[in-house]
Amino acid sequence: MAPAVKNKEYPAQAQPHYSTADLLKTAPTGRTLALWCGGIFLVLCLALxxxxxxxxxxxxxxxxxxxxxRPQTLQSVISGRIEKWHVQEGQTVQKGDTLISISEVKDKYFDPQLLQRLNEQIEAKRMSLVATQQKAKALEDQIANLRGGLTFSLNKARNKIDQVKFKLQSDSAELVAAQTDYKIAQVQLERQEALYQQGLKSLTELETRRLKFQEVRAKLQGYENKVASTHNELQNARIELNSLTAEYGEKTAKAESELSATRGYAYTTNGELAKMKNEYANTKIRAGFYHITAPQNGIVVKAMKAGIGETVKEGEAVATILPRExxxxxxxxxxxxxxxxxxxxxxxxxxxxxxxxxxxxxxxxxxxxxxxxxxxxxxxxxxxxxxxxxxxxxxxxxxxxxxxxxxxxxxxxxxxxxxxxxxxxxxxxxxxxxxxxxxxxxxxxxxxxxxxxxxxxxxxxxx
Missing domain, CATH: 2.40.30.170 (Efflux pump adaptor protein, beta barrel domain)
Structure with missing residues (x-):
C-alpha cells in the first residue's frame, strides 16, 4: 500500500486520521540493531x-x-629367591639402603662356607706352585753344576792329554837313545866276532859281548813297548775327552727337559691359581648382590615382584624408584x-x-x-x-x-x-x-x- 499523501485542499487539522500510515512508520529497535551490527563489523575489521x-x-x-x-627400574644382577622386603611402596630411601634380600637358587653356591673352601683351594694350589718353583730352581742349579762339572772334566781331560804327550816325548827320547845304544852294541858285536875269527878275542869275551847286545836289544824292545803304550794312553785320553762332552751333554739335556716340564707345570698351576682367584673374587662379589640396594636417594614407586619366596631371574626388574631432587x-x-x-x-x-x-x-x-x-x-x-x-x-x-x-x-x-x-x-x-x-x-x-x-x-x- 502506498504511503498516505497529504491533501493540499484541506488544512492539516481537517485531514482525516489513517491508522495504516501509523503502522508503516520505521521502528526504533531496527535502527538500533543496524547500528550495532555495523559497529561490530567495524570492530571486527579493526581487530584484524x-x-x-x-x-x-x-x-x-x-x-x-x-x-x-628419571624413574628407573632396579634389576637383580643374579638370579635368586626373595627372602625379605625391607621397604614398602611410597617409602623414601637413601643411597645404599637395602630394598630386598635374596638367596641363592644355584646349587653351585649353596655351600655357606664356599668362600672358605675356595680360599683353602687357593692356598693349596699356591703351595703346589711354590714347590714346583723350588723344583725348577733345583733343576736350574743342577744344570749349572753339570755345566760347571763338564768344564772341570774337560780341563782335567785336556791336562791329562798334555801329560801323556809330555810322557810320549820323554819315552820317544829314551827310545831314540835305546836305538842308538842298540846300533852301537850291534857294531861292537860284529867287531868282536871279527876279532874272534882272527883269534884276537877269546870266546868268553865274544859271549860277554853277545850277552850285552841281548840286553841292549831287550832294553830297546822295552822302550818301544813303552812308547806304544803311551800312544795308546794318549788315544784313550782323547776318547775320554770326547765322551765327557757327550755324557755331560746327555745329562744336561735330560735336566733341561725336566726343567722345561717343571716350568710348564708351574705355568699351568699359575693359570689354575689365577682362575681360582677369579672364581673367589666373583663369588665374593656375588655375595654382595644378595642385597639389592638403592642406587641413589629416591622414593620407591612400585614393586615389580611381590611376596616372599618368589624367584627372580638375572636382569629382571624388581622395583621402580623415583630419584629425588x-x-x-x-x-x-x-x-x-x-x-x-x-x-x-x-x-x-x-x-x-x-x-x-x-x-x-x-x-x-x-x-x-x-x-x-x-x-x-x-x-x-x-x-x-x-x-x-x-x-x-x-x-x-x-x-x-x-x-x-x-x-x-x-x-x-x-x-x-x-x-x-x-x-x-x-x-x-x-x-x-x-x-x-x-x-x-x-x-x-x-x-x-x-x-x-x-x-x-x-x-x-x-x-
Whole structure:
C-alpha cells in the first residue's frame, strides 16, 4: 500500500486520521540493531589488524633433564629367591639402603662356607706352585753344576792329554837313545866276532859281548813297548775327552727337559691359581648382590615382584624408584614441518595438567596459569615421526609449581613472530607454516650473563 499523501485542499487539522500510515512508520529497535551490527563489523575489521603471536603447539609429559633423575627400574644382577622386603611402596630411601634380600637358587653356591673352601683351594694350589718353583730352581742349579762339572772334566781331560804327550816325548827320547845304544852294541858285536875269527878275542869275551847286545836289544824292545803304550794312553785320553762332552751333554739335556716340564707345570698351576682367584673374587662379589640396594636417594614407586619366596631371574626388574631432587624438564614432541622453527633457548609457554589456567595462545601475556620455559635439548633423530625437545624453566619468568610430578601431562606452545590477525587467518586457511623466526624478532632466548649461558651449556652437555 502506498504511503498516505497529504491533501493540499484541506488544512492539516481537517485531514482525516489513517491508522495504516501509523503502522508503516520505521521502528526504533531496527535502527538500533543496524547500528550495532555495523559497529561490530567495524570492530571486527579493526581487530584484524591487531598483533597475533604465532606459535607451535605440542603435547608432552613432565620428565627430568638429567637421565639419572628419571624413574628407573632396579634389576637383580643374579638370579635368586626373595627372602625379605625391607621397604614398602611410597617409602623414601637413601643411597645404599637395602630394598630386598635374596638367596641363592644355584646349587653351585649353596655351600655357606664356599668362600672358605675356595680360599683353602687357593692356598693349596699356591703351595703346589711354590714347590714346583723350588723344583725348577733345583733343576736350574743342577744344570749349572753339570755345566760347571763338564768344564772341570774337560780341563782335567785336556791336562791329562798334555801329560801323556809330555810322557810320549820323554819315552820317544829314551827310545831314540835305546836305538842308538842298540846300533852301537850291534857294531861292537860284529867287531868282536871279527876279532874272534882272527883269534884276537877269546870266546868268553865274544859271549860277554853277545850277552850285552841281548840286553841292549831287550832294553830297546822295552822302550818301544813303552812308547806304544803311551800312544795308546794318549788315544784313550782323547776318547775320554770326547765322551765327557757327550755324557755331560746327555745329562744336561735330560735336566733341561725336566726343567722345561717343571716350568710348564708351574705355568699351568699359575693359570689354575689365577682362575681360582677369579672364581673367589666373583663369588665374593656375588655375595654382595644378595642385597639389592638403592642406587641413589629416591622414593620407591612400585614393586615389580611381590611376596616372599618368589624367584627372580638375572636382569629382571624388581622395583621402580623415583630419584629425588631431579631438575624437572618438559618433554615435547613437534612435527617435522615445525622442526626448522625450533631453536635452543627459544621461549616456550607451558600449561600443566591439573593446574587451572586461562590461555590465549595468540596473546600469551593476557592469560594466566601458564609458565615460561626455554628449549634446552633438541633431538636430531625423529621418534615415531616427531622430534623430541626438552624444555627447562625460564629463569626470567615465574618458577614452576612445586607440586609438579614426573609423568604428568603438559601442553606447550613455542612463541614465534608477531603478525596481524588477518595474516594469521590467511596463513591458516592456506595451510602455510609459520614464519621462520629471526634473531631480530626476539624468538630466540639470549642469556643475560655469562653464568646463565654456562648453565645452559652444562644442562645441554649433561643431557
Amino acid at each position: 589488524f591487531l598483533p597475533w603471536t604465532q606459535n607451535i603447539r605440542s603435547n608432552g609429559t613432565l620428565t627430568a633433564l638429567n637421565p639419572a633423575g 631431579a631438575q624437572l624438564a618438559v618433554e615435547l614432541f613437534v612435527k617435522p614441518m615445525d622442526f626448522p622453527l625450533i631453536r635452543k633457548g627459544q621461549h616456550i609457554r607451558l600449561q600443566f595438567d591439573g593446574w587451572p589456567a586461562l590461555v590465549f595462545s595468540g596473546w600469551p601475556n593476557t592469560g594466566f596459569g601458564t609458565f615460561g620455559g626455554r628449549i634446552a635439548v633438541i633431538d636430531n633423530v625423529a621418534t615415531m615421526g616427531k622430534y623430541r625437545i626438552l624444555v627447562v624453566p625460564d629463569p626470567q619468568t615465574e618458577p614452576w609449581p612445586e607440586a609438579l610430578r614426573i609423568g604428568s601431562g603438559v601442553y606447550g606452545w613455542a612463541l614465534l613472530n608477531d603478525v596481524p590477525i588477518w595474516y594469521e587467518l590467511w596463513r591458516q586457511l592456506n595451510g602455510f607454516p609459520a614464519d621462520y623466526p629471526t634473531q631480530e624478532t626476539g624468538a630466540t632466548y639470549a642469556p643475560k650473563d655469562k653464568k646463565e649461558s654456562n648453565a645452559l651449556t652444562d644442562e645441554t652437555s649433561a643431557e
